[in-house]
Amino acid sequence: MNNRGVEQLIAKAPEVHVSNPPLTEIVYVNRTEPEHGDMRRRPTQTMADTEINEATQTARIRIFRQKPTGNDDIFDFQDSIFHEIGHVVYYFFLTNEQKLKWHRVHTNTHFRWTEAGGDPVEHFAETYATYLLHKELVKGQLPTEYSFMEHEVFRVDQ
Numbered sequence: 001m002n003n004r005g006v007e008q009l010i011a012k013a014p015e016v017h018v019s020n021p022p023l024t025e026i027v028y029v030n031r032t033e034p035e036h037g038d039m040r041r042r043p044t045q046t047m048a049d050t051e052i053n054e055a056t057q058t059a060r061i062r063i064f065r066q067k068p069t070g071n072d073d074i075f076d077f078q079d080s081i082f083h084e085i086g087h088v089v090y091y092f093f094l095t096n097e098q099k100l101k102w103h104r105v106h107t108n109t110h111f112r113w114t115e116a117g118g119d120p121v122e123h124f125a126e127t128y129a130t131y132l133l134h135k136e137l138v139k140g141q142l143p144t145e146y147s148f149m150e151h152e153v154f155r156v157d158q
């Protein structure tokens, strides 16, 4: 994987969500161990993190080499990138009212997110990634989350 590969992967995300600002860059870091990362994720998944700069109201995503060989699993890689973009969307694109609405979705969900560890923000990031990559799965199994994504995040009704 390299930075050009990352560019190609993000093409599936809505342009507005990956525009600069707020998202200034997605960088591929060619080493396996991050100083810190999205530690709530499964250990087998690609490590990545999102740095939010509150002063400049911008964000930067770093994604780390998954395996010592650099032979990254493309699907896992994509999932991790979209998970991080989900953090950017939650922080910059949701209104406070929408965040409250999401917290209600989170409280009432029947699905227990192992990655999310009970954290509504992680739940959002994971749902955002799953919606983009496996929309039918979310539609069939998580109708409340699906409806939130459709109407509040992707605005297909507008």
Ligand SMILES: [Zn+2]
Pocket: 038, 083, 087, 122, 125
């Ligand atoms: Zn996360």
